[in-house]
Amino acid sequence: SDLDALIDALPKAELHLHLEGSLEPEQLLEFAARNKVDIPFKTLEEVRAAYEFSNLQDFLDIYYQGMSVLQTEADFHDLTDAYLQRVAADNVRHVEVFFDPQGHTERGVPFDVPISGILKALDAAKAKYGITYRLIMCFLRHLSEEEAFKTWDQAKPWLSRIHGIGLDSSENGHPPSKFARIYEEARKEGLKLVAHAGEEGPPAYVYEALDELKVDRIDHGNRSLEDEKLVARLAESGMTLTVCPLSNLSLCVVDDLTQHPMKKMLELGLRATVNSDDPAYFGGYVSQNFRETAKAVGLTRDDIITLAKNSFTGSFLSADEQAPHL
Numbered sequence: 001s002d003l004d005a006l007i008d009a010l011p012k013a014e015l016h017l018h019l020e021g022s023l024e025p026e027q028l029l030e031f032a033a034r035n036k037v038d039i040p041f042k043t044l045e046e047v048r049a050a051y052e053f054s055n056l057q058d059f060l061d062i063y064y065q066g067m068s069v070l071q072t073e074a075d076f077h078d079l080t081d082a083y084l085q086r087v088a089a090d091n092v093r094h095v096e097v098f099f100d101p102q103g104h105t106e107r108g109v110p111f112d113v114p115i116s117g118i119l120k121a122l123d124a125a126k127a128k129y130g131i132t133y134r135l136i137m138c139f140l141r142h143l144s145e146e147e148a149f150k151t152w153d154q155a156k157p158w159l160s161r162i163h164g165i166g167l168d169s170s171e172n173g174h175p176p177s178k179f180a181r182i183y184e185e186a187r188k189e190g191l192k193l194v195a196h197a198g199e200e201g202p203p204a205y206v207y208e209a210l211d212e213l214k215v216d217r218i219d220h221g222n223r224s225l226e227d228e229k230l231v232a233r234l235a236e237s238g239m240t241l242t243v244c245p246l247s248n249l250s251l252c253v254v255d256d257l258t259q260h261p262m263k264k265m266l267e268l269g270l271r272a273t274v275n276s277d278d279p280a281y282f283g284g285y286v287s288q289n290f291r292e293t294a295k296a297v298g299l300t301r302d303d304i305i306t307l308a309k310n311s312f313t314g315s316f317l318s319a320d321e322q323a324p325h326l
């Protein structure tokens with residue numbers, strides 16, 4: 001359709017992407033074979049069948065299991081490069097990507113391995129694909145504050161290469177306030193701050209992310225819509241929400257894409273953006289998220305242009321760096 005052509009043609013930024021969530025079934029088998037990692041699947045069909053779930057925890061269990069095939073710097077490089085190549089074809093010009101160091105150090109892969117491989121691919125992206133980047137290190141919120149501080153210490157030599165920190169994994173029972181001291185340290189180092197909040201968790205967690213973590217962006221934020229005062233605050237402050245429609249559908253945050261709040265978010269004056277979250281698991285990269293959402297909730301040309309613009313104004317690029325894309 002006309003809208004699909006517009007979506008393809010517009011320069012876009014992706015602000016919510018877990019690199020480990022871009023591990024396609026084919027790559028999982030390839031990395032398992034080359035690293036001789038035992039996995040409980042033999043065929044693509046078996047992997048695809050395993051990439052099925054209906055809530056955040058079921059997804060996370062499979063996501064952490066999938067990570068076990070990522071062993072070497074080359075694996076992380078190849079994973080990142082494949083993602084960049086994929087989104088370059090969709091006119092994505094800038095990416096702000098997450099990685100989960102604790103998902104790797106926990107199983108004996110040293111901190112330096114993932115970050116070295118990831119940065120090698122990201123550093124080549126401008127020349128290879130015309131894509132700029134920021135790298136965001138996430139803490140797993142189901143682990144302790146002490147574990148987060150251990151990871152923070154391992155990250156210290158890399159801080160000039162890490163632009164921001166994030167908070168992900170199982171949300172309920174692990175409120176943002178649990179990590180207030182880590183965020184304070186990162187803020188002192190001049191890092192950008194983001195956190196998943198209001199995906200499955202209540203509006204109170206979005207308030208905590210704002211007030212106790214002092215985040216620059218909210219990842220997801222869907223459940224903010226349950227609280228009128230919170231919506232007004234987010235709209236007035238121009239807070240960016242990195243919304244992930246196909247993720248929300250896969251994890252039953254919404255029952256049906258026609259029920260997705262994206263249109264409503266724009267009507268409420270929220271600075272929403274469209275992102276893929278874990279595209280290998282949720283059935284689509286960023287352009288597909290745009291296309292399916294546009295169709296399901298009736299986004300107009302203006303809505304789509306606004307969303308593409310928001311992806312740059314909500315990014316951590318300077319105004320000068322954003323300008324050519326707007």
Ligand code: ES4
Pocket residue numbers: 018021056063168169170196199247277278
């Ligand atoms: C995630 Cl969708 C989602 N939510 C929370 N944590 C995550 N890590 C990777 N994907």
Ligand code: ZN
Pocket residue numbers: 016018168196219277
């Ligand atoms: Zn996410």
